[in-house]
Amino acid sequence: MTDIIRLTAAETAAKIASGELTAVEVTEAHLARIEAVDEKVHAFLHVDREGALAQARAVDAKRAAGEPLGPLAGVPLALKDIFTTEGVPTTVGSKILEGWIPPYDATVTKRLKDADVVILGKTNMDEFAMGSSTENSAYGPTGNPWDLTRIPGGSGGGSAAALASYQAPLAIGTDTGGSIRQPAAVTATVGVKPTYGGVSRYGMVAFSSSLDQGGPCARTVLDAALLHEVIAGHDPMDSTSIDAPVPPVVEAARSGNVQGLRIGVIKEFSGEGYQAGVLQRFNEAVETLRELGAEVVELSCPSFTYALAAYYLIAPSECSSNLARFDAMRYGLRVGDDGSHSAEDVTALTREAGFGAEVKRRVILGTYALSSGYYDAYYGSAQKVRTLITRDFERAFEQVDVMISPTTPTTAFAIGERADDPLAMYLADLCTIPVNLAGNAAMSLPCGLAPEDGLPVGLQIIAPALKDDRLYRVGSAVEAAFVKKWGHPLLEEAPQL
Ligand SMILES: NC(=O)C[C@H](N)C(=O)O
Known part of the structure; x- marks a missing residue:
């Protein structure tokens, strides 16, 4: 059992394809692991035991009948609770959707099922993806498997914690401002935010529609690539979905090297506020890239200093509009529907009871930023900053193939x-x-442990839009070099639960 949960997704799929393991055996091993450790970790909000076993049995039947299997057939996956799943609860970490059972699958959910991936259940998250710690979940926080008193990042902390505690070899996240990459960094896992529009948002509950992007999470770069190819690609149900071929990410992950590549180090992302051990590991990563034959140059992107401020006007503005649909009439919670309140009051009482503090803060901020008289000063200015950031990236990518930085300024906080x-x-x-403001693609991958606290550090790689394959090419080369240097943090120094 223990051995099964430690396999990579690629190894698991190969063993199922060859008949060495059945999909049911693999699924049962992961369900047993969830049973054994998730009370402590709290990565899952809902485990779909029966659904997972039924999917696994279908894979085994297909194989027995000699039908072709997809590259991840029978491999278990943990799905962020922001994607709709037909017949299976979807809460987005909020009380306002408690008890809601969607009547349809998100495109991502459907593609996973069509590819015979086994969906184990839905993972914990900050309410409506607003947060960096998973503490904003209405259902209680998730622990970081490296130290359960610390945060696993957010908003997709449940997906990252499921990977790091060997409850699933694959997971799906969404990234509006870092919700895939920051959890990956603090748990020593791999997380990819694809190019905006690269993965369909149909059935993915909207937070900030011009920034939201679903993407793959895994323990290795190759596993993330295999999952990326399953979920990416044009979807007519999402008007922002890009109608272009999916970049060849699996091929890139298999042929990783950085020989002759130009890599830019972002000057603005170091110095004050950065933990010493994070910078130490990052600088060692830069050295490793040089040793591997890359040409490393320092770049300045002056507008990045204003990115956080611009994001916290744009994202709340879009959130205030998107979350208006939670009006107590259509889905989920309804408070005060006892005949003594007007429909307007029922909406107000439901939103008061159903939304948590951070969601309310953002709705208020966004409503203010969009209000007449303030729109130009706040939302308008933020959009201008967004343009400047995009131009900084364009200029940088005239000089380099990819850019790198630490993923987060510190390791996991308490x-x-x-x-x-x-x-x-x-x-x-x-x-x-x-990266989200410009719509580019980025990956976070393990970059050793910080010497002062022994906690994971993440390396961020950024590529131009539609060049997601460069992330995997560089990521797999760096991963191999780091494993040689430090050992794989999760595979060799796995957290003990
Ligand atoms: N959703 C995200 O990507 C996370 C970001 N920390 C936010 O709270 O908006």
Whole structure:
């Protein structure tokens, strides 16, 4: 059993394809692991035991009948609770959707099922994906498997924690300002934010529609690539979905090397506010890239300094509009529907009871930023900053093939440490947010452990839009070099639960 849960997704799929393991055996091993450790970790909000076993049995039947299997057939996956799943609860980490059972599958959910991936259940997250610690979930926080008193990142902390505690070899996240990459960094896992529009948002509950992007999470770069190819590609149900071929990410992950590549180090992402051990590991990563034959140059992107401020006007503005649909009439919770209240009051009472503090803060901020008389000063200015950030990236990518930075300024902080300080919480996404504002692709992968606290550090790689394959080419080369240097943090020094 123990051995099964430690396999990579690629190894698991190969063993199922060859008949060495059945999909049911693999699924049962992961369900047993969830049973054994998730009471402590709290990665899952809902485990779909029966659904997972039924999917696994279908894979085994297909194989027995000699039908062709997809590259991840029978491999278990943990799905962020922001994607709709037909017949299976979807809460988005909010009380307002408690008990809601969607009547349809998100495109991502459907593609996973069509590819015979086994969906184990739905993972915990900050309410409506607003947060960097998973503490904003209405269903209680998730622990970081490296140290259960620390945060696993957010908003997709449940997906990252499921990977790091060997409850699933694959997971799906969404990244509006860093929600895939920051959890990956603090748990020593791999997380990819594809190019905006690269993965369909149909059935993915909307937070900030011009920034939201679903993507793959895994323990290795190759596994992330295999999952990327399953979920990516044009979807007529999402008007922002890109109608272009999916970049060849699996091929890139298999042929990783950085020989002759030009790599830019972002000057603005170092110095004050960065943990010494994070910078030490990052600088060692830069050295490793040089040793591998890359040409490393320092680049300045002056507008990145304003990215956080612009994000916290744009994202709340879009959120205030998107979350208007939670009016107590259509889905989920309804409070005060006893004949003594008007429909308007029922909406107000339901939103008061159903939304948590951070969601309310953002709705209020966004409504203010969009209101007449303030729109130009706030939302308008933020959009101008967004353009400047995009131009900084364009200029940088004239000189380099990819850019790198630490994924986060610090390692995982303690649960509760930043809960009462929203600005300190927002700083966790300092290095990830510019990528969302420009629509580029980025990956976080393990970059050793910080010497002072022994906790994971993440390396961020950024590629131009539609060049997601460069992330995998560089990522797999760096991963191989780091494994040689430090050992794989998760595979060799796995957290003990
Ligand atoms: N959703 C995200 O990508 C996370 C970001 N920390 C936010 O709270 O907006």
